[in-house]
Amino acid sequence: MEAFTHLFVCSFFFSLLRTSISQDSTITPNQSIRDGGTLVSADGSFQLGFFSPGNSKTRYVGIWYMISSETVVWVANRNAPLNDQSGVLKVTDDGFLVLLNSTNSIVWSSNTSRTAENPVAQLLDTGNLVVKDRIDDDPEKFLWQSFDYPCDTLLPKMKLGWNLVTGLDRFVSSWKSTEDPAQGEYSMRIDPRGLPQVVLMKRDSILARLGSWNGLHFTGYSGLRQNPIYNYEFVLNEKEVYFEYKLPDTSVFVRSMVNPSGVPQRFIWMDRTHSWEPIITAQLDQCAIYAFCGSYASCDINNSPVCSCLEGFLSKSPKDGDPVDRSDGCVRMTPLECNDRHKFLKRTGVKLPDTSSSWYNKSMTLEECEGICLKNCSCTAYASLDVRGGGSGCVLWFGRLVDISELAEGGQDLYIRMAISEPGRPEKKRHFSKKKLVAIIVGSTLLVVGMTIVGLVSYIWKKKLKNQEMTKRSQMKDNNNESEKEDMELPIFDMVAIANATDNFSNNNKLGEGGFGPVYKGILPEGRNIAVKRLSKNSGQGLNEFKNEVNLIAKLQHRNLVKLLGSCIQENENMLIYEYMPNKSLDSFIFDKAKSKLLDWHKRINIIRGVAKGLLYLHEDSRLKIIHRDLKASNILLDNNMNPKISDFGLARSFEEDQIDSKTNRIIGTYGYMSPEYAAHGQYSIKSDVFSFGVLALEIVSGKKNRGFCHSDHHLSLTGHAWKLWIEDRPMELIEDNLVADLCTLSNVLRHIHVGLLCVQQRPKNRPNMSSVVQMLSNESLLPKPKQPGFFTDSLEADSSSTKHGTCSANEITITLLEAR
Known part of the structure; x- marks a missing residue:
């Protein structure tokens, strides 16, 4: 009872202390805070002012608890200290919070993309320093807030995670030392790739992983529990992914932090001892170290x-x-x-x-x-x-x-x-009663009889299907079949001639290999160079894709489409014969540091526009309305003059003239180029190709792959990185170094980035069609503002390679995935 009375008196005394504080919580453009002055939140919980950590002589602007002035929870100029006590913090008429030194030079500044008529800076009761319009308290309309830029402490109601629309990454990072608040080498953040998860980083490497959210807690940490003092939520939607905790009782103070040694901790303030008591201090044992066992x-x-x-x-x-x-x-x-x-x-x-x-x-x-x-x-x-x-x-x-x-x-x-042949865990022996044993015997007998009948029916049905398939293949081989000739409209090459042309498919003549199978260079007797694409027996693609490519491309003629010369269907072999492209595929140039220097901006313009014109032909100008469905850098071939030609139509689909879109249960394509509506729901249209084209355009400008893209400051895909630079008015940073020197064409490069971002927008209806794209690339008309791209964080990416975590590589093979319902 005595302890309870003591706690009540302390709480009552502290509430009186809060209400007795009369210091201002706001500053306006005609006011300022000099070293020695402070702001105090309305309820007296937090104070803002100048301080020196420990024995350091340097000065910083920070926020600390009124109950513990040594507990600094946020620092403005953590990487830009003042050397004396002449600092001044003020709000400009445009709504910027600036810190000036003795020469009136700006040492630190907030950033904002909007302005307010009557801007003020205010320290809220949560410890959040905000810049807003004086008469508008809507958090969604804040010009700037310190909660968007945490330091080493995560306060209640502060979000840890991403704004996927703006690309803002809110993460906690340690101080360098107890006397240096500069950003240290440890950080706690949400990795948004795939299923988002919380990770502890040491510089650019994962040190430990709390895991992803499973509805109750993080999969690697089950100690998180809802209780009357502390509750939390994890939000994951199209706009945001973040973790946040709250304290229903405002008289309780709890804070979480990452200390300079990289150890995550959580503390609660104890009035009785006037000190912070640790609730949780993470112990990084061997099993907590990321991938310790491989x-x-x-x-x-x-x-x-x-x-x-x-x-x-x-x-x-x-x-x-x-x-x-x-x-x-x-x-x-x-x-x-x-x-x-x-x-x-x-x-x-x-x-x-x-x-x-x-x-x-x-x-x-x-x-x-x-x-x-x-x-x-x-x-x-x-x-x-x-x-x-x-x-x-x-x-x-x-x-x-x-x-x-x-x-x-x-x-x-x-x-x-x-x-299926791998032995599993041994099952425990079971003991059955006589009745159960009889039931099992009778049931087993009926099951065997049933399986025999099903097997017989299945055998007859499979045999019938096999005969039908053999009939179809025989029809394809029969050059005298007029309807087949009409359908394919291509010459049939002899197997012996192709084997001779490729030196019996010698590895020396092998050009590469894709989802269909290997591709060989060949020379016909008259001296003509050809490329032979040979269907592999282990290929995920088969006869249907083979026939699809033959039937579609035979009907297409355009300077930006690869020319199919014929096919060979003989002796269980299925081969396509193309015109030979001496410069191979686009990816061998733009993703190679040495060869990318051979592609100046003029050549890259020609490639981007050539691909656009090829797609326009497929979508609107050809005899058939074609959706390619697998447009990517490796499927763009280059001729002697570096002119682009779209290839690989095995996954393409034809549309009726008035057909808008279609849906499939068999999702086929390449991660990194797939549109969101296709990868998630199997729905495809001409806008699916437009999305792939936008990714390709950004890759050509940047020289970087969308899939497997790495950046030291974030975990976004290339499209997400491009969007982040665009909204931060830094799009020039996307341009490959080889192109930056070509200043006379800089505006042209920026226009192509702009068009690329328009093409990769999340919603298909927001993307332009290819006729509009061709026009936008070739004239100087005003372009609409792009919106957030799809797969901003590459959440559907799946790495089928065996590369280790942390490497920046991606295996761009064509994959097949059943529709996610």
Whole structure:
């Protein structure tokens, strides 16, 4: 009772202290704060002023708690200290908050893209320093706020995460030391790639990972609990992704921070001791270190050694006394083949793997999730997205599984893809009663009879289908079939002639390989160079794509489309014969540092406009209305004069004249170039190609790949980076260094960036059609303002390569994915 009385008296005394404070919480353009002056929030919780940390003599503008003046929660000029006490903080008439030194030079300034008639700076009761219009308290209309630029402390109601519309990244970063508030090498932030997750970074590398949100807590940290003092939410939508916590009781003070040693901590103020007591101090043990055990391995801090390979996996190179070589991790005992004859091993109670290369859907069931994973050869695992909903939602992993840990509580179920021949966990022996045994025998007998009947019907049906397929193939081979000639309208090459032309498909003549199969250079007897695309037996594409390409491209004639010379269908071989492009594909130039110098801006203009004209022909001017569906740099070939020619029509689709869009359950294309509506819902139209063209245009200007793009300041895709630079009025930074010197064409380059951003907008209706694109690229008319691009953070990206986390590479292979419903 005495302790309760003491707490009540302290709280009552502190509330009186708050109401007795009369210092102003705002400054106007005709006012200023000099060193020694302060602002105090209306309720007396926070104070703003000048300070020197520890024994340092340098001066900073900061915000601290009134109850603890040494607890600085935000610093304005953390990277630009003052050397004396002559600093002045003021608000300009335009609504900028500026810090001036003794020579009236600006040391630090806020930034804003809007102005206010009567701007004021105000320190709110939350500790948020804002610049706003005096009469408008709507947070959405603040010109600027300190909560958008955290330092080492995350306060209640402060967002940790991204504004996906503006590209603003709100993250917490440590001080360099206790006496230097400059940005240190540790930061806590949300990685928005794939399924967003919270990570602790050391410079540009992930040090530890709290994991992604599962509806209750982060998958790598189950200690987060709602309670009467502390509650929180995680928001993930098209506009924002962020974590935020709140304190219902305003008399309680809680703060979270990352200290200079990189340790995340949370404190609560104790009136009794007049000190901050730690609630949580994260312990970075071995299993907390990111990817400590390598790929396909699990870490258990209660075991010795802590690392062990997942079931069905072996260490690449085991060391003495340690079954897992942590530098390499583990590999499969039985490699996966590209078919649906797989099973899933259920791993319970684990921290889910790194989700930066994952794909997710909020409304899908776990059964649908398994079905999608089975249909995609690159999918290696799946799990429930939201355990709060009893296992709803879907997360798919592509490529390696990294950073899995065993959790004592709060872990989730992970379903790992295994070969059907891989032995699973032994099942416990079951004991049955006589009645159950009879039921099992009878049921088994009926099951065998049923399966026999089904098998017989299936055999007859498959045989019928096989005969139909053989008939179709025979018809394709029959040069005397007039209807087939009419359909293909192309000469048929002899198998022997093609083998002779390519030196029997010698590796010396191999030009490359794509989703269809290898491509070889050949020379016909009359001396003509050709390119032979040979359908691989292991290709994900097949006879349908082969016939589709033959039938479509045979009817198309345009200087910016590759010319198909003929085909060869003989001896179980399916080959397409094209005109030979000596400069190969566009990606071999723009993504190569040495060869990219050969592409000046004039050549790049010619390529961008040539591709645009080729697409315009496909969409509007050809006999058929064609949607390409796989436009990318590797499918743009270059002739002797570097003129572009669109190639690879295996995935293309023809439309009726008045048809607007279509939908498919079989999503085919290349991540990084797919439009959002196609990748997420299987819906495609001419605007899908427009999106791919916009990505390609930005790649040509920047010399960077959209997929696998890396930047030290953020985790955006190339389109997201371009948008960020555009809204910050820095689009010139996107231009490849080789082009910057060509100042006479700078406005032209910016115009092409502008058009590229118009093409990659989120909604199809906002994107221009190709006729408008061609006009915008060739004249100086006023262009509309672009809106936020689709896949701003590349959330549907899936890495099918085996590259390690942190590298900036992407395997641009054509993939097939069942529609996410």
